[in-house]
Amino acid sequence: MSRYWSPIVKDLQPYVPGEQPKLNKLTKLNTNENPYGPSPKALAAMREVLGDGLRLYPDPNADSLRGCIAEYYQLDADQVFVGNGSDEVLAHVFHALFQHGKPLLFPDITYSFYPVYCKLYGIPCEAIPLDEDFAIQVADYTGINGGIIFPNPNAPTGRLLALADIRRLLEVNNETVVVIDEAYVDFGGESAVTLVNDYPNLLVIQTLSKSRSLAGLRVGLAVGHRELIEALERVKNSFNSYPLDRVALAGAEAAIRDEAYFRECCDRVIADREQLRSELNTRGFDVLPSAANFLFCEHRSEAAADIAAALRADGVIVRHFNQRRIDNFLRITVGTVEQNQLLLESLDRFF
Numbered sequence: 001m002s003r004y005w006s007p008i009v010k011d012l013q014p015y016v017p018g019e020q021p022k023l024n025k026l027t028k029l030n031t032n033e034n035p036y037g038p039s040p041k042a043l044a045a046m047r048e049v050l051g052d053g054l055r056l057y058p059d060p061n062a063d064s065l066r067g068c069i070a071e072y073y074q075l076d077a078d079q080v081f082v083g084n085g086s087d088e089v090l091a092h093v094f095h096a097l098f099q100h101g102k103p104l105l106f107p108d109i110t111y112s113f114y115p116v117y118c119k120l121y122g123i124p125c126e127a128i129p130l131d132e133d134f135a136i137q138v139a140d141y142t143g144i145n146g147g148i149i150f151p152n153p154n155a156p157t158g159r160l161l162a163l164a165d166i167r168r169l170l171e172v173n174n175e176t177v178v179v180i181d182e183a184y185v186d187f188g189g190e191s192a193v194t195l196v197n198d199y200p201n202l203l204v205i206q207t208l209s210k211s212r213s214l215a216g217l218r219v220g221l222a223v224g225h226r227e228l229i230e231a232l233e234r235v236k237n238s239f240n241s242y243p244l245d246r247v248a249l250a251g252a253e254a255a256i257r258d259e260a261y262f263r264e265c266c267d268r269v270i271a272d273r274e275q276l277r278s279e280l281n282t283r284g285f286d287v288l289p290s291a292a293n294f295l296f297c298e299h300r301s302e303a304a305a306d307i308a309a310a311l312r313a314d315g316v317i318v319r320h321f322n323q324r325r326i327d328n329f330l331r332i333t334v335g336t337v338e339q340n341q342l343l344l345e346s347l348d349r350f351f
């Protein structure tokens with residue numbers, strides 16, 4: 001540890017992302033990427049940008065992309081914010097919108113970046129236990145707080161909270177910002193975007209990394225009341241005026257406009273998820289209901305760590321968390337039919 005480090009960095013336990021292996025041979029079902037490629041129209045739009053245009057800075061306000069997202073959701077462009085992946089959008093949200101004197105509330109089992117951002121920005125936090133079925137109980141989120149955040153569907157559980165519950169949460173909690181992180185919503189959830197004009201304290205975050213197969217491009221977005229968006233713009237413009245490059249702006253816009261391809265990929269993933277769920281069931285797994293592109297499951301007799309290690313030895317990577325209460329669970333991304341089959345064959349060799 002260097003004596004030149006700030007006190008915050010000395011204490012920081014950075015977020016550890018899932019493994020990104022260098023070997024293409026592996027069946028990678030550990031970080032919830034989409035098994036299908038990006039929209040061909042998005043690829044064409046990105047190819048078109050590659051040329052002399054890259055000499056020039058991109059539009060710092062991302063007006064065209066924000067306009068496209070606004071049109072898609074029938075909102076105004078000043079209700080839309082975009083950033084370099086939803087992780088960056090989230091970083092700005094923690095900076096700009098959560099009150100620092102009171103605890104930020106989030107579930108005890110959730111996206112593990114949230115406590116890291118709290119530490120980084122000096123925000124106190126309180127982890128609210130999920131119920132015995134791993135569901136979020138909105139009645140538990142009524143205490144004094146400096147904001148509330150959770151993914152819907154939640155990660156890594158995949159469990160979905162109904163829009164009526166989110167409405168209830170917003171009704172009782174109108175003093176602080178409620179952030180719904182919808183990274184996985186397109187795989188079976190109901191988006192809270194439809195509520196943003198009713199609740200000035202609601203911010204919805206989405207990403208193009210999952211349902212639009214663009215994890216490598218790094219594009220995330222937030223929608224909400226224009227005053228919330230203005231706060232995010234202020235932080236962004238104090239940090240990096242050009243978070244999205246020209247390739248990302250073009251690719252993201254074309255991907256959002258290609259609704260048919262998006263729907264087709266989501267429908268396939270949802271159908272394959274349900275097929276995989278029943279296959280896992282017959283192999284002795286209890287599988288939580290999932291509205292995401294992954295399944296969260298526990299084997300009825302074998303230890304999750306042993307199963308993960310055996311799969312890894314066979315070239316199949318799934319996610320195992322060394323965390324209280326879920327350390328006997330595996331989170332398995334839904335892959336192509338072929339990838340899911342490789343997973344099942346590997347399990348059959350193990351059992």
Ligand code: PMP
Pocket residue numbers: 084085086087088111151155181183206207208209215218219220
């Ligand atoms: N929120 C949740 C709940 C996630 O699981 C992820 C992906 N790890 C993200 C946000 C970040 O996604 P990205 O930065 O790729 O947009």
